[in-house]
Amino acid sequence: MNDSRKLRILLGKVGLDGHDRGIIIVARALRDAGFEVIYTGLHNTPETVVEMAIQEDVDALGISVLSGAHNHIFPEILRLLKEHGIDDKTVFGGGIIPKEDIESLKEKGVQAVFEPGASTDDITLWIRENVTPRALS
Amino acid sequence: MCADKNNPEKIAFGKERWQKEYDRASKREGDVTTISGMEIDPLVTPLELKGLDYSKDLGFPGSYPYTRGIHSSMYRGRFWTMRQFAGFGTPEDTNKRFKYLLGQGQTGLSTAFDMPTLMGYDSDHERSRGEVGKEGVSVSSLADMEALFEGIDLEKITTSMTVNCTAAIIFAMYIVMAEKRGVSRDKLRGTLQNDMLKEFIAQREWISPPRPSVKIVVDVMEFCANEVPGWHPVSISGYHIREAGSTAVQELAFTLADGICYVEEGIKRGLDLDSFAPRLSFFFNVHNDFLEEVAKFRAARRMWARIMRERFGASDPKSCLLKTHAQTAGASLTAQQPINNVARVTIQALAAVLGGTQSLHTNSMDETLALPTEEAVTVALRTQQIIAEESGVANSIDPLGGSYLIESLTDRIEKEAVNYIDKIDSMGGIINAIQDSYPQKEIADSAYKYQRELDKGVKTIVGVNKYCSQDETISIPTLKIDEKVEHGQSEKLRRLKDKRDSGAVAKRLQDIVVAAREEENLMPCIIQAVREYATLGEISDVFREVYGVYSDPGYF
Numbered sequence: 001m002n003d004s005r006k007l008r009i010l011l012g013k014v015g016l017d018g019h020d021r022g023i024i025i026v027a028r029a030l031r032d033a034g035f036e037v038i039y040t041g042l043h044n045t046p047e048t049v050v051e052m053a054i055q056e057d058v059d060a061l062g063i064s065v066l067s068g069a070h071n072h073i074f075p076e077i078l079r080l081l082k083e084h085g086i087d088d089k090t091v092f093g094g095g096i097i098p099k100e101d102i103e104s105l106k107e108k109g110v111q112a113v114f115e116p117g118a119s120t121d122d123i124t125l126w127i128r129e130n131v132t133p134r135a136l137s
Numbered sequence: 138m139c140a141d142k143n144n145p146e147k148i149a150f151g152k153e154r155w156q157k158e159y160d161r162a163s164k165r166e167g168d169v170t171t172i173s174g175m176e177i178d179p180l181v182t183p184l185e186l187k188g189l190d191y192s193k194d195l196g197f198p199g200s201y202p203y204t205r206g207i208h209s210s211m212y213r214g215r216f217w218t219m220r221q222f223a224g225f226g227t228p229e230d231t232n233k234r235f236k237y238l239l240g241q242g243q244t245g246l247s248t249a250f251d252m253p254t255l256m257g258y259d260s261d262h263e264r265s266r267g268e269v270g271k272e273g274v275s276v277s278s279l280a281d282m283e284a285l286f287e288g289i290d291l292e293k294i295t296t297s298m299t300v301n302c303t304a305a306i307i308f309a310m311y312i313v314m315a316e317k318r319g320v321s322r323d324k325l326r327g328t329l330q331n332d333m334l335k336e337f338i339a340q341r342e343w344i345s346p347p348r349p350s351v352k353i354v355v356d357v358m359e360f361c362a363n364e365v366p367g368w369h370p371v372s373i374s375g376y377h378i379r380e381a382g383s384t385a386v387q388e389l390a391f392t393l394a395d396g397i398c399y400v401e402e403g404i405k406r407g408l409d410l411d412s413f414a415p416r417l418s419f420f421f422n423v424h425n426d427f428l429e430e431v432a433k434f435r436a437a438r439r440m441w442a443r444i445m446r447e448r449f450g451a452s453d454p455k456s457c458l459l460k461t462h463a464q465t466a467g468a469s470l471t472a473q474q475p476i477n478n479v480a481r482v483t484i485q486a487l488a489a490v491l492g493g494t495q496s497l498h499t500n501s502m503d504e505t506l507a508l509p510t511e512e513a514v515t516v517a518l519r520t521q522q523i524i525a526e527e528s529g530v531a532n533s534i535d536p537l538g539g540s541y542l543i544e545s546l547t548d549r550i551e552k553e554a555v556n557y558i559d560k561i562d563s564m565g566g567i568i569n570a571i572q573d574s575y576p577q578k579e580i581a582d583s584a585y586k587y588q589r590e591l592d593k594g595v596k597t598i599v600g601v602n603k604y605c606s607q608d609e610t611i612s613i614p615t616l617k618i619d620e621k622v623e624h625g626q627s628e629k630l631r632r633l634k635d636k637r638d639s640g641a642v643a644k645r646l647q648d649i650v651v652a653a654r655e656e657e658n659l660m661p662c663i664i665q666a667v668r669e670y671a672t673l674g675e676i677s678d679v680f681r682e683v684y685g686v687y688s689d690p691g692y693f
Contacts, residue, residue, distance in 0.1 A: 016252035016268055016340030021381045021468070024581050024587045027693035041691025042341055043256075046265070059600040067252055068618065070239055072267025081445075096472075096504065098615065116472045117601040 007131055010058040012040040014077070017067035022094060027060065029120035035127070046076040053081075053089060060090035060131045067115040070105065071096050078109045090131045094118065140341035143635055145184060152182055165642045168595050172426040173384035174586070175549070183540035189544055194439070198534045202442040204435050204547070205535035206493045207458045217489075218496035219521045220297060220462070224249030224274035225508045226622045228284035231274040235289060238400035239509060241518055245496060247297040248285070249273035250307070255342045257303050257677025260470055260626035269623035272508070273299075276673045277630050282310040283317070291320045296327035297372070297462070297496075302344045304331035305357050306676045309663040313364070328369040328418060328462070331357055332394040334567055337687075340377035344677055345684035347568050353659060353680075355402045363415045371399055372462065378576075380468045381424035382584020385433045386550055388422060390557030391441055391576045394567040397558070400449055401566070409580025414456035423489040424466040426480060432535055432546035436459070463489035464498040470505040474600035475613050478502040483520050490524055491537050497521060507615040549628040574692060581693065630672065637670040645669050646679055653683040 011027050013020060020042060024135035031037045038056045040049055053061050061081075065073055074093060081087045087109070097105070102113045111130060114123055159179060170176055178185070189195070196202060199209030200285045208214060221243055222232045235246055250273040253265035259277040260269045269275045277281055286296075308329050315325055333350035336343050343350060354371060361370040375392035383391070396417065403413050421437065423430050441459035445451040465485035468480045479502050486499045498516040501509030509517070525531055537543045564570045571577070590596040597603045645666035652662045666676055 004459050015263065016256045016258070016342075020341060021584050024693045025382075025585050028581075028585050029588075031693075037693070039693050041689035044690060067268055068271035069252075069267035096505065096507070099610075117598070119602070120588060121592050 005133060006036045006037065007060070007127065008036045008056060008058040008135060009060050009062060009063070009127065009131075010038045010040065010049070010053050010056060011062045012044055012052070013042045013064055014046055014049055015065065015067055015069045016043060017065060017069065018042055019064070019066040019095075022066070023062075023064040026094070026120060026123060029124060030127070034126075035122040041053050046056065046073060046080055050077060050080040050084065054084060054086065057134065058089065059107060059134050060092065060127065063091070063093045065093065065095040065097065068096070071101060074105050074110050075108055083133045089134075092126070094123075138166075142521045143183060145187070148182055148184055150185060152180075155180065157171060161304070167597075168590075171385070171429040172424060172587075172596070173386065173429060173583075175384075175386075175429065175546075178545070179426075181545050183541065185545050185565050186541060189548070194548075195538060201446070201454065201457060202396070203438040203458060204441075205538050207438065207460060207495070210491075211372045211493065211534040212525075213534065216525045216531060217494055218245045218500055219243050219512055219518060219525075220245040221249040221518055222245045222299065222464070222495045223418055223514070224251070225272075226270040226274065226615065227277060227616055227626060228274055228281045229232055230270070230622075232285055232287055233284075234291070234511070234514075238514070238518070239289070239294070241515060242522065243518060245295045246289070247498060248299065250298075250300050251275045252309070252342075252672060253277075254302060255303065256346045257674060257680065259630055259672050259674030260623065261630050264672055265623070267623075269626050270618050275622065275626045276307065276310070277626070277674065278633055278670050279310050279313055279667050280629070280670065281626075282314045282632055286311075287629050291315050292324050297330075298327065299330045299572070301330055301336050301340070301342055301681075302350060303677060304329045305353050305660060305663055306667065306673050308357060309667045310673075312664060313668050321369065322365045325365055325686055326367045328355065328372050330372045330374060330375045330420070332371055332395060334398060334571065335374045335377055335392070337571045338378055338391055339381040339383075339393075339580065340374075341689065343687045344680050346687045347519070347571055348685075349680075351398070351568065352403055352656075355401065355406050355474065356658045358399070358403055358413050358416075359406055359408060359658055361416060362408060365551065366416075367418050369460075370413075372418050372420045373399065374420040374466055376420050377420045378580060379424065379466065380578050382414070382468075382587060383580040384424070384583050385424070385429050386553040387557065387579055389433055389437055389440070389550060389553035390561075391567070392419065393437070393444065393554065394558050394561045394570070394576075396441065397444060397448070398679070399566045400445075404449075410451055411453035413448075414445060414451055415453060417463040419459055421463050421494075423463045423468050423492070423494075425469050425484060427484055427488045427544060428542060428548075430485070430488035431492045432461075432543055432550050433496065434461070435535075435538070435543070435547045436551040436554065438493070439547070440554060442620035460495050462496045463492070465489070465500045467500055467504060469503070470500060471598060471601050472505045473609060473660040474606060475506065475602055478505070479516060480518070482517060483524075484523055486520055487528070487530065488624060490530060491535075503613055503615055506613075507618075507619070510616045512616055513613070518658075537681060539573050572659070578692070580622065586625050633670055634672075641669045642666070642671045644656060645671055646675055649676060649679045650683060653679065
């Protein structure tokens with residue numbers, strides 16, 4: 001049974017950034033790969049995204065940031081997950097994020113950051129290998 | 138004798154013979170469609186152009202239908218305007234970059250604003266955290282606008298401002314800033330992007346729903362027709378549609394459909410068509426597929442001329458001109474092997490010039506990593522100068538006109554774009570189509586298809602899915618925005634709010650509420666409000682209160 005259970009992935013846009021070409025492509029690719037995908041739409045706050053992650057009981061959160069606000073957004077989401085006691089959920093991201101910032105985001109708990117040019121196959125494969133399904137209740 | 142030279146039977150006979158040899162020849166592996174997926178014939182001959190009527194379909198530069206260019210002299214008259222989009226950090230930071238670019242021979246300014254400014258939030262708003270000065274310059278009040286253009290002669294330059302849902306506010310600040318320096322409205326030259334329709338389709342910066350958003354766009358059109366005759370109140374933009382992943386045909390079709398909507402709304406407002414249509418301008422993307430892009434620009438001019446004359450009955454030839462700015466494709470740049478981007482930008486810029494653009498922004502090689510450094514911007518500007526003054530392509534007008542392939546592509550792009558416009562008409566126009574997410578879905582389908590082709594290696598991006606370097610490290614410097622910008626801008630705003638006449642501000646804001654409720658033109662009230670240093674966020678709050686807030690349907 002466990003094998004057939006679909007992973008639930010929340011994909012989110014946070015902040016004022018309107019670049020959604022990438023995240024819509026990733027959402028479609030993950031859906032086509034057999035995951036359940038919940039897309040938040042644009043212009044969310046870290047709070048609304050974390051609330052949605054709780055309500056939708058997802059296994060992982062993928063956040064896209066192309067506005068340069070990543071050093072504000074990711075730590076805030078990680079902090080809120082911890083505050084709600086659900087920091088076991090995998091957080092990954094993508095966007096225009098400089099290499100040195102990727103390192104520091106990873107130290108803070110972002111599991112992977114996909115840069116421009118990443119293929120949807122890479123992202124799918126990474127999720128299969130790295131996201132642990134949430135405990136069945 | 139003469140007639141025999143182009144005898145169709147003789148050409149057909151020759152083509153048949155060639156076709157047999159071509160079919161026998163071995164062919165390289167790989168995709169032979171355009172980047173938009175359009176099939177390309179291996180050879181085009183006069184036979185495929187039998188329907189082309191030179192006088193009716195091409196004509197002469199400066200004459201209907203303007204396929205070969207909107208001016209009779211084109212680049213023999215003067216080169217296109219070299220206009221690099223710039224903006225970051227504080228108004229003072231961007232002012233320095235403006236002066237640098239003007240000093241390097243740039244001939245027009247183009248302002249990039251940060252996300253809070255573009256979305257109607259002041260620099261001290263909670264929603265602005267982490268975003269102040271990041272993707273452009275932070276402007277919350279008239280004081281910021283004054284600092285942005287300090288020491289720049291407003292009568293000598295043309296200023297383009299890329300701003301949409303807050304365009305009326307930013308424009309009001311520009312007008313008051315100029316007025317305080319003694320420059321009257323009739324002397325101002327420039328362009329506001331102010332194209333809300335493409336925001337819902339692609340760029341996704343908005344405050345209120347489509348209909349009130351378009352109402353404010355038309356307010357600015359009406360105000361300019363009466364008060365600021367040298368200004369282009371709307372730049373109808375395909376750029377962002379293409380960046381969101383559309384094909385060339387979709388970019389063209391949705392952009393012209395947006396244009397049709399603004400013209401219809403202007404007429405509904407009671408404006409005389411020829412009083413505002415000549416001031417509409419366009420903004421297209423220019424991507425890697427060189428021939429497709431050249432054909433797209435040519436098709437765009439011909440289509441708009443025909444739409445204006447045949448659909449709207451424009452009598453002033455100026456109403457039929459598709460004047461356009463072009464920018465090389467940001468989405469085509471790669472973070473991998475970033476110096477390769479200089480080659481991409483060169484090809485794209487050349488296509489824009491051979492397509493007959495009026496102004497051009499060339500992207501910098503580092504723009505997929507961060508906002509450009511001064512050095513990278515200089516290379517991008519020099520690329521244009523090399524095309525203009527070394528390559529020789531500006532010596533003859535529309536030098537690719539008459540190419541069998543270019544003419545057949547121009548025709549095909551026009552036909553396919555007309556089909557889209559017919560479909561949008563059948564849906565009741567672009568606003569209805571947007572509310573049904575029709576253009577949004579078409580674009581997302583194209584973007585996904587292209588990405589899958591990249592993933593499968595059907596389409597190539599050098600350095601990304603082919604010819605990759607192992608263990609690549611980024612070897613070019615990038616611009617960092619100081620985190621202090623946010624604090625500094627918020628502080629400045631706090632001091633401004635302490636100093637201004639808060640009673641006058643409140644009254645002026647209330648005037649906008651009343652004007653909005655009574656469906657009056659908002660521009661005069663917004664001008665009065667910014668004069669009292671009402672902020673961009675405060676005026677945007679009026680829009681939120683009166684018109685409501687639009688939220689992303691979030692489909693994928």
